[in-house]
Amino acid sequence: MELSALAFYVVAGVTLVAALGVVSARSVVYAALLLILSLVMTGLVYLLLLADYLALIQILVYGGTVSILLLFALMLTPPETRPELNHRGWALGAVASGALFVLLLVSSLADKWPVAGAARHISLVDLGRALFSTWAVPFEVASVVLLVALLGALTIARSTTPGSKIAPRASA
Template identity: 50%
Template sequence: MTLVVFYLLAAVTLLGAMGVVVTRNVVYAALALLLSLMGVAGIYLLLFAEFLALVQVLIYGGAITVVILFAIMLTRLREYKGVMENPQWPLGLLAATALFLVLVAAFLVDSPRMNVEERLAVPFLLLGGSLFSQWAIAFEVASLVLLVALIGAIIVARGEDSRERP
């Protein structure tokens, strides 16, 4: 039963990801991305990571896809219709291969731990507690990165001319 659901979700994820790359319509690509991300959320749910699954739905399903769609609708779609080639593809290939190798390596090293039968959901309180005690530094670094990105976005959005003003 779980295996069937897993293969279904994996198929949804992969087909969505394929759709993002293959389709010629940018809006379709964004919606295929949404499908793929929802599939990932389903896999999280299958792994008893309920909180992560809900975060995935909230952040990627709600916020990020909507912002991507917003940006696409603001641009002139016709100019980008049918644009398929991307000069950065060798770099992308390199990054994707590297990530794939890292994931395979991690899986091979850690696989005994993956097979543990007791796949219990981490209680939400425990998650919060460890996030703010054991992983506090990582948490703070992540929030700092987000803050930097926010400030950077504001500076970029203000544009060239207003940057000279104090």
């Protein structure tokens, strides 16, 4: 077994365990921390798959956002009345997702895939060129998406308490 393969199995294993932790941890904090772990491990998978740029993005983006997420999670769930984090029907969910997994497993293993050729590293230049030629439209649209998300998050989260610039209700 190659080293990279071994590395993959290890990383994948950690990722999965961390992910399981995310969905089953009994504390929000642990869940968030495990999510970070899982995402970072995902970054490592990218690295193993020769997608170094993506790995960078993964760690940067998720490192940043998830810490915010963590803050939120901590802030929004008062620790003294920490309730049960799972529903009663979680078992049903487990069955359904297990079934889905079986489906995916069977289908993945059923097909014969072409023998993987040598994995090629994709340069950042190629990536940039692709992004601004073929994928120019999605790229531009994605910018609008981000704009909408940003403004939307602002608009939604902005306080509506008295003193904001517009009165809640226009006088009739």
